[in-house]
Each structure stands twice: as C-alpha cells, then as structure tokens.
Amino acid sequence: MTDKLTPWDRVKLARKIDRPTSSDYISKVFDSFIELHGDRYYGDDSAVVAGIAKYNYQSITVIAQQKGKNIKENKKRNYGMPKPEGYRKALRLMKQAEKFKRPIILLIDTPGAFCGIEAEERGQGEAIAKNLYEMSSIKVPILSIVIGEGGSGGALAFGVSNEVWMLKNSIYSVISPEGFASIIWKDGKRAPEAADLLKLTAHDLIRLKIIDKVIDEPDEFTVDSMDNLVNDIKTQIQQFLDSHIKMTEEEIVSSRYNRFRTL
Amino acid sequence: MLKDFFKKSPNIQRRTIKTTQIPDGLFQKCLKCNEILYSEDLIENYYVCPNCNHHIRVNPRERLSMILDSGSFVEWDLDMELSNPIDFPGYKEKLQHIKSVTNLDEAVITGLGRIGGTKVAIGVMASSFLMGSMGRAVGEKITRLIEAATDRRLPLIIFCCSGGARMQEGMVSLMQMAKTSAALKRHDKEGLLYISVLTDPTTGGVMASFAMLGDIILAEPGALIGFAGPRVIEQTIGQKLPEGFQRSEFLIEHGFIDKIVKRSQMKKILSMLIRS
Numbered sequence A: 001m002t003d004k005l006t007p008w009d010r011v012k013l014a015r016k017i018d019r020p021t022s023s024d025y026i027s028k029v030f031d032s033f034i035e036l037h038g039d040r041y042y043g044d045d046s047a048v049v050a051g052i053a054k055y056n057y058q059s060i061t062v063i064a065q066q067k068g069k070n071i072k073e074n075k076k077r078n079y080g081m082p083k084p085e086g087y088r089k090a091l092r093l094m095k096q097a098e099k100f101k102r103p104i105i106l107l108i109d110t111p112g113a114f115c116g117i118e119a120e121e122r123g124q125g126e127a128i129a130k131n132l133y134e135m136s137s138i139k140v141p142i143l144s145i146v147i148g149e150g151g152s153g154g155a156l157a158f159g160v161s162n163e164v165w166m167l168k169n170s171i172y173s174v175i176s177p178e179g180f181a182s183i184i185w186k187d188g189k190r191a192p193e194a195a196d197l198l199k200l201t202a203h204d205l206i207r208l209k210i211i212d213k214v215i216d217e218p219d220e221f222t223v224d225s226m227d228n229l230v231n232d233i234k235t236q237i238q239q240f241l242d243s244h245i246k247m248t249e250e251e252i253v254s255s256r257y258n259r260f261r262t263l
Numbered sequence B: 001m002l003k004d005f006f007k008k009s010p011n012i013q014r015r016t017i018k019t020t021q022i023p024d025g026l027f028q029k030c031l032k033c034n035e036i037l038y039s040e041d042l043i044e045n046y047y048v049c050p051n052c053n054h055h056i057r058v059n060p061r062e063r064l065s066m067i068l069d070s071g072s073f074v075e076w077d078l079d080m081e082l083s084n085p086i087d088f089p090g091y092k093e094k095l096q097h098i099k100s101v102t103n104l105d106e107a108v109i110t111g112l113g114r115i116g117g118t119k120v121a122i123g124v125m126a127s128s129f130l131m132g133s134m135g136r137a138v139g140e141k142i143t144r145l146i147e148a149a150t151d152r153r154l155p156l157i158i159f160c161c162s163g164g165a166r167m168q169e170g171m172v173s174l175m176q177m178a179k180t181s182a183a184l185k186r187h188d189k190e191g192l193l194y195i196s197v198l199t200d201p202t203t204g205g206v207m208a209s210f211a212m213l214g215d216i217i218l219a220e221p222g223a224l225i226g227f228a229g230p231r232v233i234e235q236t237i238g239q240k241l242p243e244g245f246q247r248s249e250f251l252i253e254h255g256f257i258d259k260i261v262k263r264s265q266m267k268k269i270l271s272m273l274i275r276s
Helices: A007-015 A022-029 A071-080 A084-099 A117-121 A124-135 A152-156 A177-184 A188-198 A202-207 A227-245 A249-261 B039-044 B060-067 B091-102 B136-151 B167-189 B230-237 B248-253 B263-274
Strands: A032-035 A048-055 A058-065 A104-110 A142-151 A163-167 A171-173 A213-215 B027-029 B036-038 B074-076 B108-115 B118-125 B156-162 B194-203 B216-219
Touching: A007 A142, A007 A171, A007 A188, A022 A048, A022 A058, A022 A104, A022 A227, A048 A084, A058 A084, A084 A104, A084 A124, A104 A152, A117 B230, A124 A152, A124 B167, A142 A152, A142 A227, A152 B167, A163 A202, A163 A227, A171 A202, A171 B167, A177 A188, A177 B167, A188 B167, A202 A213, A213 A227, A249 B167, B027 B039, B036 B039, B060 B108, B060 B118, B060 B156, B060 B263, B074 B136, B091 B167, B108 B136, B108 B263, B118 B136, B118 B263, B136 B156, B136 B167, B167 B194, B194 B263, B216 B248, B216 B263
Parallel strands: A058 A104, A104 A142, A142 A163, A142 A171, A163 A213, B118 B156, B156 B194, B194 B216
Antiparallel strands: A032 A048, A048 A058, B027 B036, B074 B108, B108 B118
C-alpha cells in the first residue's frame, strides 16, 4: 500500500511524531546498552545518544541521533538536531570503537545539524567536516541506518560508512523540501513539489547508488508494530558483521573509500 | 597580459580568456562603501577598495594570476561531462548558459602551478558560477586534484568560495563532501601539506568539508564563513544577528582559522608557508 505514496507523503511519515526513534531501536535490537556521554571539550549533546551495546555476544559501538517523542522530550533533545559537541562526541566514540576493534552502527534521524549562533561559534562546519574526514579512514566496519529523517550535512556526518541503509519511508536529502521551495520558488508552500524533484526517498536513492539497502516497514509504523522490522534488522546486521569480519583493516577502509569515490 | 599567463599544455585545448570581470568602463563603484574607483587603480590594488579595504570578489583566473608565477599554470580536467543526476528540469540548459556567460567550465578551476618556484596543486572556486556551488563535477575535479597532489607528493592549496552543495543535483551533491574529505585524509596520511584559503563567501557543504580541513586555514579579511547561511539562522532564531557574525574576524576570534591575510600579501604568505 505504501508503495503508492508520493515523496511528500513519505516526508510526512518520516517526521511523524509517533514513529519509532533511536532509543526504541537501541532497546529492541541490542541485548544491552551502556550509554556514554560527552565530547570531552565542551559538553554533552542530548540530541546524540551513544554507547556500547551487546549484540549476539559481540560488542558494538552504537551512536544515534535522538528525536523526542513529545514536545517536552523534543526540547531536551533539540528535535534531534545535533550541535558541534554532538558530532564531536560521535567522533570520540568512533575512535574509541576503532581502538577496541568494535564495529560501529550509526542511526540517522535528524532534520539537520542545529543552526544557531552558538553552533556557529563552536564550529558546526568544522565538526561535521572532521567527522567526514576521520570516518573515511576508521579501520572497523561502519554501518549507517536512516530510520527517519536524514537532513543534509548533519546526517552525512553520521553517514560515511561501509554501507548505508534506509527504512522504506525514511528520507535523506541535501536540503529540506521547504528550504528548497523557498530558495528556488520563494514559496515554502511548494514543498510537496520540491520533495518530488529532490529524489529523497529510499527507492530513488538506491537507484542513484547513494544507499545500499532498503528495509521494509509496516504501513502503520509505531513502537507497537516494529517487531517484524526489528527481527529483519537483526538478521541483516548479523549478515553485515559476518561479511565484514573476514575483511582486513585495509580492505574495510578502501571499500569505504571506493564507495564514495565513485559517486 | 593575463592571456600570456596560461601555458598551453599538450592535451588541453586553448581557450579564450576574458581578461577581467571588471566592466569595460574606466570607473567602478565599491559595493560596500560606494566610493567611485578608477578601474586601473583597482586592478593594481588586487581588486581591494583603497577606501574601505573591501576585498571585491575576483574570478578564478584573476586569482591564479595574483598567486602563481607567471606562465606556470597548467589546467587539469577541463570540460568535465555535464551531469544531471536527478534529472532536474532545465538544469543542463542553465549550466550551458552560465558556461557561456562566465567563460568557465564549472565552479572550480584546478591544475598545477608554481609559487616562488615551488610546485603546487591548486584549485580556485568561482562565485560567479552558480554561487560556487558543489555538484558532482566540482567534487570530482577537486577530488582528482587532491589525488594528483597525493600521487605526486605536492602541497595543495584550495581557494574556497561557495554557497554550499548544489541542490539541483540532490543527494549526489551532498556526497561530494564525503568524497573530497576522504581524499584529503589520504593526502594527510602521506604527510603532505594542505592550505585552504577561505574567501567571500565560504558556507554550507563546502565549509563543512574541505574548507575547514586545512593543515593551515587562511582567510581574506571580511569574508563570510559559516555552516548555515545568516538568513537561515535569522529565520530560525527569529532575531537579528550581531554585526560581524560569521566574518573572518569572528572565526579567528573563536579559534577556527589560523590567519587573516590581505590579498596583497597572499602570495608572499603562501610562498613562505609551502617552504616551511
């Protein structure tokens, strides 16, 4: 049924307030999770949840963009828009994962990197750039899954990975449809048209080779209906880990380099 | 003459080069202080307003002539294939039109040159070409430049000037941020020097990738440098931004760039740095 949806329908589904958020995946997909905080420079960004998870007796570093489930939690989580310290926390823990040879799984769900005075003062652009740069050479396998919104550079800073997957009704875009419409047509109300042009759905992006896999999701997608999807993701994560465990560090790094080099 | 400055290289075709973007008139008005300036004086002064020190945007060929040893430039990767990855309506026609008006192939010129005798791989972006936005061709030219610098063990200099990712190419444009940054990491691992020079404006996806990854980051005075554009921030926070926000001087105060360099000093400073 959802295959008949327009791109704009999917934008709305990807942003729906009762759509499962990162914390739901962390608790349902992994056997245990210890959260670790802070970037060691400035603070702890609650739009990014990160730590060490156990999965089938393997340790994995999980780093996730976290939206809230209601207005109150969204205020705390800054609507899932990370600040520079969020990107720096993510990078710190990716380096830690590399040191202890743990694979890394990143969950992407953000309207974009936070845009405000203090984010600029603390180097939002530098923080994102540094993640792209360092992630490209990390010697352990990295998997990114877009579970909701993948908003531009703020999402890409979690997406320089060996594989990038998207849930069927998630989106990944260079700019929000509203932003695009207001720049191109000076009319933010034409966002549905923009969503169509931007090719931001999972099906468009697999065709463009920007992503590697589309994960099916139920039509009515909430925490209560996510069990099948969770089982599917678990199987696929195991396959990802199995296929990368045979690779040398050089192969892991060069396959990631080549993945982006050809785009 | 600027024309004599570009050396012909065997596999690259010769092209006519517009000598300057300054109009034919004898005089020009500074867009910042409105002072009427004598065009010849302005050229002699590196296109910097003698009255208010405003660094007027220059086209990439002018820039190369200010930085490189005369006649030393060999251009690489001319005539990249036009791509329209998301079949954006009217995009190819728009590119063709801009190519003919600007006499540029794309929003960046790349190649090999010398500064004070030392070989450098150099890229210069053009604000006149779709606001220096980065699509696949720009990302590919810059990546090839970086990879060539790595292979030939050359120092690398990129003059950044861009509004960010080119949204007419959708997600393909975003991917160029990852591609260029990954190539820079390999250049870095070889122990080679990368200097990025930020000019007005350097924002969005270019700022959040190769612009901020220099071993040394220089900026021209008064350049707008930021991740989010000032208008977007104003709309988001619903208030006016303070004077000087996201200018070079703001970035140096916050510790994100190494040095602000006047245009007249740029060649000298670069020449010293690549020899250090």
